[in-house]
Amino acid sequence: VENWTADSAVKISADLLSNPLCEQDQAFLESMTALDTAMRRMDAFNQEKVNQIQKTVIDPLKKYSGVFPSLNMAVKRREQALQDYKRLQSKVEKYEEKEKTGPVMVKLHQAREELRPVKEDFEAKNKQLLDEMPKFYHSRIDYFQPSFEALIRAQVVYFTEMYKIFSELTDQIDQAGLTDEQRERETEAKLSELRALSIVADD
Template identity: 75%
Template sequence: MSKSAVKISSDLLSNPLCEQEPAFLEMVTAFDTAMKRMDSFNQEKVENGTLPILFSRFSSVFPSLNMAVKRREQTLQDYKRLQSKVEKYEEKERTGPVLAKLHQAREELRPVKEDFEAKSKQLLEEMPKFYSSRIDYFKPSFESLVRTQVVYYTEMHKIFGDLTAQIDRPGLSDEQREQENDAKLSELRALSIVADD
């Protein structure tokens, strides 16, 4: 946003009106200086890492959590595959070779089932702890965000306060300024080259 403001102020400075009206040039120059100060402040804070990137440390935990869920899902797929194999042999006629394959399929299924149950149990125990701990992380991050916003808006208040002091015409209220702007707009709308809406 500050880059756009700097672009707007630069475009205004290159406008021919600035050459014709010294008072307008002075106002636009003050505006340009303020926008460049704002952009410089923003760049400095980004480069120094003062503006926090919220949740970056907490999100770094997610890959391990996601991997644990993926491993459980993979084990579940293996478990289902082996379970269907066992069920297939249980449905067949009980002959010697089928019973041997059934026994072998059950032996293959047992460690996979135990692994799946262990992973599921671990996730069921740890997920509630994980979710409850997120509050402990978000509180300081939120506080950091608020403090950063205070610093940012304090600096912006200072920059725009200085700008107001440079371009302000004392003695005019906001209502008088608005009436003056409406009068100028009415003059512009009255021109023959302006189309009616």
């Protein structure tokens, strides 16, 4: 929205500056030149603010969200390891329940040997997630805090500069010595002149 406003303001000031009235009225030309300069300054500060927000807020957020696919993949790998572990554990338990004959004991030994690396793999994956997920979750505040502060600083700098620009613009185009009451009376007088024109319909 602010980008659109800044672009529109620059376009409006440029259009006013090219108005034929600028050739006829030196005071109007000076006012429109001051307005055009102010709008271009406003646009430059707005673009700088957008660039800063991109670098300090949007890019870090994209980088942070880029971690989630790898976390999801780690969770899936841990789930697959769990399924393999359960399947082989069930196989071991089945042989343990059978009568302890020679062939059964051989198969039980083979099943236990097959289970061992799968169990170790699952426990390693599980431990890694149990260690890293809480750290990742608790680090989110520390990660986002600088971005949040940068966003506030960018807004403060931008609106401080806008205040300066429009204060200077007001000083440049305002008629010296007029009070708000006098300006209001002058505006009303000009509006009365407009209403007096035959092409202006009465309400």
